[in-house]
Amino acid sequence: GQNIDQPTEMTATEGAIVQINCTYQTSGFNGLFWYQQHAGEAPTFLSYNVLDGLEEKGRFSSFLSRSKGYSYLLLKELQMKDSASYLCAAMDSNYQLIWGAGTKLIIKP
Amino acid sequence: TAGITQAPTSQILAAGRSMTLRCTQDMRHNAMYWYRQDLGLGLRLIHYSNTAGTTGKGEVPDGYSVSRANTDDFPLTLASAVPSQTSVYFCASSEGSADEQFFGPGTRLTVL
Numbered sequence: 001g002q003n004i005d006q007p008t009e010m011t012a013t014e015g016a017i018v019q020i021n022c023t024y025q026t027s028g029f030n031g032l033f034w035y036q037q038h039a040g041e042a043p044t045f046l047s048y049n050v051l052d053g054l055e056e057k058g059r060f061s062s063f064l065s066r067s068k069g070y071s072y073l074l075l076k077e078l079q080m081k082d083s084a085s086y087l088c089a090a091m092d093s094n095y096q097l098i099w100g101a102g103t104k105l106i107i108k109p
Numbered sequence: 110t111a112g113i114t115q116a117p118t119s120q121i122l123a124a125g126r127s128m129t130l131r132c133t134q135d136m137r138h139n140a141m142y143w144y145r146q147d148l149g150l151g152l153r154l155i156h157y158s159n160t161a162g163t164t165g166k167g168e169v170p171d172g173y174s175v176s177r178a179n180t181d182d183f184p185l186t187l188a189s190a191v192p193s194q195t196s197v198y199f200c201a202s203s204e205g206s207a208d209e210q211f212f213g214p215g216t217r218l219t220v221l
Contacts, residue, residue, distance in 0.1 A: 004151060030207055031207070033209065041214070041215075042199060042212035042213060042214050042215055043152070043199070043212050044212070045209040045210070045211070048209060087151070087152070089151075089152075091207065095206040095207050096154060096157070096167065097152075097154070097210070098151075099151030099152040099153070100151050101149055101150055101151045102151065
């Protein structure tokens with residue numbers, strides 16, 4: 001079957017660094033997406049990885065290991081506005097996204 | 110630019126009634142999607158359309174139907190609503206089926 005696993009909730013301190021992990025099992029693989037979703041709002045795109053390695057985009061970076069079925073999202077210099085849910089989604093061989101349940105990130109001052 | 114709009118924002122519906130959730134995008138994207146989001150679960154794909162005139166079934170299509178008469182609009186119809194269809198419904202679009210998806214603001218539906 002197809003499955004995405006990510007932690008339900010994480011807590012971090014303002015100004016610190018946090019890493020949100022995601023493991024996936026899909027029928028075929030066409031890339032790994034990360035989205036941010038603030039409470040009561042729509043998901044918004046953060047990053048896409050299809051090749052192994054690290055993609056950096058400002059304070060956010062995303063890493064992919066295809067052989068391990070593993071990705072992580074790294075958030076640096078945390079700000080209060082980063083409090084949100086972070087959704088991991090893997091694209092399968094039919095180009096459909098399989099979504100994780102999301103990781104709720106709580107930032108404390 | 111409006112991006113993707115959905116209507117209504119929220120709705121309370123009696124079980125057994127029908128309802129159409131509207132979705133319109135102005136980005137000329139080829140692909141469109143309907144998801145439902147329930148607490149503790151990931152987004153689940155209901156139906157999708159890779160291009161105008163075509164539709165496909167996602168993970169949870171039962172009880173829902175869609176049409177794609179043109180590029181911009183992708184309505185979702187519940188023929189006879191049941192309480193298990195209480196959820197937040199998101200419409201999304203992407204330029205191609207492998208591209209990042211842009212989401213509408215969502216419709217919160219309660220079926221009583």
